[in-house]
Amino acid sequence: MSRQFLAEGLELSGGDRGLVAVIAVVALAALAVGYVLLREVLAAGQGTPKMQDIAKAVQEGAAAYLNRQFRTLGIFVVIVFVLLFALPAEDTWERIGRSLFFIVGALFSAIIGYLGMWLSTRANVRVAAAANETGGREKAMRVAFRTGGVVGMFTVGLGLFGAALVVFVYTGQAPKVLEGFGFGAALLAMFMRVGGGIFTKAADVGADLVGKVEQNIPEDDPRNAATIADNVGDNVGDCAGMAADLFESYAVTLVASLILGTAAFGVQGLLFPLIVPAIGVLTAVIGVYITRARVGENGLSAINRSFYISALISAVLCTVAAFVYLPSSFGALEGVPEAVAATGGNPRFIAAMAVIIGILLAVVILWLTGYFTGTEHKPVKEVGRTSLTGAATVILSGISIGFESAVYTALVIGAAVYGAFLLSGSVVVGLFAVALAGCGLLTTVGVIVAMDTFGPVSDNAQGIAEMSGDVHGEGARILTELDAVGNTTKAITKGIAIATAVLAATALFGSYKDAISQALADVSIGLGELPISFSNLVSDPNVLVGVVIGAAVVFMFSGLAVNAVTRAAGAIVFEVRRQFRENPGIMDGSVKPEYGRVVDICTRDSLRELATPGLLAVMAPIAVGFGLGVGPLAGYLAGAIATGTLMAVFLANSGGAWDNAKKLVEDGNHGGKGSDAHAATVIGDTVGDPFKDTAGPAINPLIKVMNLVSVLIAPAIVTYSVGADASAGVRYAIAAVATAIIVAAVVVSKRRGTAIADTPAEATTSA
């Protein structure tokens, strides 16, 4: 058995099994804490009947969308389930487990997403109501942050429970089964990110283009037919999509560590990656409970303080765990491969340092993102000032800032990977150290999810307050402050999410190489007889072509996502204009607009639009892998990771900076609301919307989906490329089918054209 990362003979002792069981209990405890927080949130006051009406409309729209989305995705999941079942496996037990846990991963992702949406559509009105009470600031912030806490607890609880369950049941075969679990989580999260992202930004951009730009009515004005859809979007995109995405980040990082663990650290390598996130559960609970703003303190400072404190506690506890649980030499590890046993170095030290690197990475990204997108720092202030010379300079300066911050973030992530890798002299242990750095990052996920959910909940609370007209004075001021804080926390989460993608993807590369070498051993082919498509040298032209294609897919995916938003937004612009035109009573407030129609258009369009980028993500690695070979596919993944990292941060931070530059102007700088400078920043913000909330965040699950697809198909590529079963016909047929599916999807999406472009000019200009 040449497979490094499978430990067939590995047996867990009674004590080890007990430890896994304890970890599973910790995971369930996290769910229990989540439930306690949930009760607390729901117990809060629900405000005036008008507010409750609005909240109900949002709840219904969001639930309807997610239900339809899950029905659509169900078909995908079933197809992939069957395909997965057909892929080569060691035995039937593994085959069943892989497909079954694929479903479990997808289901958990869906549950987290649904819960995030369900709760936030109930918390929003409660936050708005709390702001209206005496001592409202403290209360509102508490409800908003604890809502995030619920989602955070369920994210880490379900993720850790799923992984512990697989390890408990499958032991040595756990890695292969975990690939299925991670893939299910990532695939569903990607679709939810893309679909929800298109929904939320189509509604937002559409609402802004007609409302703010054409009719000059404020954001969230009830006369705008797209306002309910905009609020629904916050919940299905920013809440459901984001929660699923962070769950997926959690699951895949854990999967990568568990896959690499036994080869590097033996039995302890399978258990230590479970201990670290279990510690994370504890610190997340602390982080959520200690978050409260002191009098006169900025909400963001309070949240950041909790984050720093819980990160510090994590670092200390993980170091203690490493020194207590791990031995001081590789030889003393149980069931570790012989080659590794002879390695010098101290596993305790390596593990502790790796985890600390991961935690530090989270801290640095938090700071970097805050610097580039926060209103109080130089970059956003500069973007704000360029509004004086018009929209073009706003766009250019935002793009510059996006590029620049992407570079620093990518370099920091690269330094973390390199640093973790260098902790050990061997590739196997080095890869595990990278994965452990990912686990370190995971210890912060509970608080990060809470921070992120805070964003859309306060955004929505402000929306409901504005629409109902029932929150005034101090209450309105509190909600505006919370909304601004939410903008920054959302940007931070995206930085953390992309960091997990790079760490997990780097670690998964080990699993990819391993799958190939095992498949090669199975067909007993000498290395000298391998065709050039097995080359893994980055300098070979075919591998380089793979790198180019990988980078290209990220551009394509981003372009498709942005395009889908502009197209869907166009449809909404026409609908809102139509309502204004056909029913003049809407403008003077005597008639309620038909909110439901806009929600329906968003639902229909975003479900239609998510197919093309989704298919691209799944099919492109299949086309490259079977068409060009495993070497170019490795290049493809590297290209996608590198370009994906930069693109994701660029899109997120440009968008964040434009959003907050607009807030700066609205706060009275450079002429304030209604000035030319304000109009310029509104244009910047609109450009940034699909950047930061659709294309950018979807790149994170994209990278993981492509990596996991590659790991899963690698043995099949080898089987059809060399040895007795080699068949160029089958290989190229698979590649051709995958390519055809991509081309067909892109052509169908092109055919749809730009809604704006397809509508006759009179409809366009008669608003």
Added chain:
Amino acid sequence: MSRQFLAEGLELSGGDRGLVAVIAVVALAALAVGYVLLREVLAAGQGTPKMQDIAKAVQEGAAAYLNRQFRTLGIFVVIVFVLLFALPAEDTWERIGRSLFFIVGALFSAIIGYLGMWLSTRANVRVAAAANETGGREKAMRVAFRTGGVVGMFTVGLGLFGAALVVFVYTGQAPKVLEGFGFGAALLAMFMRVGGGIFTKAADVGADLVGKVEQNIPEDDPRNAATIADNVGDNVGDCAGMAADLFESYAVTLVASLILGTAAFGVQGLLFPLIVPAIGVLTAVIGVYITRARVGENGLSAINRSFYISALISAVLCTVAAFVYLPSSFGALEGVPEAVAATGGNPRFIAAMAVIIGILLAVVILWLTGYFTGTEHKPVKEVGRTSLTGAATVILSGISIGFESAVYTALVIGAAVYGAFLLSGSVVVGLFAVALAGCGLLTTVGVIVAMDTFGPVSDNAQGIAEMSGDVHGEGARILTELDAVGNTTKAITKGIAIATAVLAATALFGSYKDAISQALADVSIGLGELPISFSNLVSDPNVLVGVVIGAAVVFMFSGLAVNAVTRAAGAIVFEVRRQFRENPGIMDGSVKPEYGRVVDICTRDSLRELATPGLLAVMAPIAVGFGLGVGPLAGYLAGAIATGTLMAVFLANSGGAWDNAKKLVEDGNHGGKGSDAHAATVIGDTVGDPFKDTAGPAINPLIKVMNLVSVLIAPAIVTYSVGADASAGVRYAIAAVATAIIVAAVVVSKRRGTAIADTPAEATTSA
């Protein structure tokens, strides 16, 4: 001697030397044809005294800028000359040759650039004058295109002459010396592209922001103090910078082929890559002379027809040359390495197919770019239509189109590389085939340069006509048509240039690996003893980190270039506003604005701004190579090539599409000039300016500079990493110095801040 790509013992027979001499004569003949065309252009009428005055101001401004630029760059060149001299070399003869031909390459690049500027500043007024005469369309187009022909002839003539000279003098050692030649050409071209690009777009954006946006006066209005600077910019950026860039593309591609030639094809491998571009010289002459617009025919169709005809002739002649000059089996090649001699396959067929792939690549890129940026196709029409929903949708649709077209272009280039590589079963021959595809592309460069130069010359001609007020009616209409044609030809050239970068860079990877294996052989270290930094597996974490850093440098470079333009444009905005404010006579036309002051600001700022991106390009590979090792450096190059390709095409085509969408609206669509739709497209065009003329085109020489730096430093990295002279101290000290230089350059550039941001609000709003 383990070095594959050096053929120390290689001797050229008398006949071979004769052939090289003939090729050198063909190169000189190209210069002679260029001179004939030059006389013809200068013999054309120079128009009215007013037009001549304006032209003179542009000539003086451009010459002054280039002179100052060369003085600044002279310092760089001297420093690099000394550093090159210090790098390891086989013997003193090679050491001297490498440094000497570095100077020659830089000098040729400078000469071509200067000539391009010199001639186009004289041709512009002659084109304007010709348009005013009877039969003006034919005459004007002839002068404009023949101006391009001169530059094209000098580009191919000097490139081919330089390469032939090196081969003639250095034979077996030619590859190392050619690295110096190519590096000199690429380095100078990169600086000219960056400096000229900043100049031209700072002037253009600055002029537009005050003129079109604030004062609502037309483009090229003589009351705008920035108009002369804008015209100077066209010449130093689009003419001088572009000419140097294409010369560099020509030289480096040729260098890459010659380096790989002997290892794959023996003596014939050193000569065939010279024969192909010599054929290109012939077909370029034909292409330039047959270009004339038929009655009623669009100018672009006429130019495209010439291109297709000359490409077809090239393909036929090159195939004939391959079958006449090359033998039908590898064994029959002279002086070919034994391993290759045993290879199956037919060198004739491989060579002919590779060259044809390169020519086809040029044709496909021409078509693709025309489709995505031409006014008559769907993409630009869609961007035009989105102007109805405002600037934000214009920006978003332009970015989508840029992403999408970048993907297709990258895939086409990737397919060409892969196709050429697959022609042979061995890596050595496959790499040479990629290089030969580059040579095939080169056969079109003569016509491509002519097409490109056409753009700024007609742009300038229109500028002079507008400013002088001496060209009316039919003459003005002709100039507008030629200007629009020029917009598209400029975009096409950028696509071709980036394709040469990928082909040359892929081929240079062979040279890079070779330099490392020779250096390793010199220190006699076994492969098993190599540290991890020698890994070249794309899946190893440290190599992956290299890929991320390489991609990041492209983002950084682009961000710096865009930022430099906005900063310099800000300074110009304030100067033009100041002149309007302090001298009200300018607006009513009674007083001439001080054009010279704006030219001075552009000159000063662009020379100051080019240092940071330039240093980044040279120092980053040094920092990565010495700091992380040769494996991560290979990853770095792959990341830079992949992301660079996509980014370059994205920036060029988004910019081109916005520019032409604006032209569409100005032609009377969607409300025409002065409408809201027009304002929206002006914003798009302004955003696109630094994209398409500063950041985008500079990425092409950037990639080559970084590749050549890596090839040149590879032996030194090996020396300090392993073996007797290994010294971690020296290695990391070099990396630290390089990193420190980058950081210092970035900090200095940041300190400068945004001119717009640093100026007090009252100065900003009092225009």
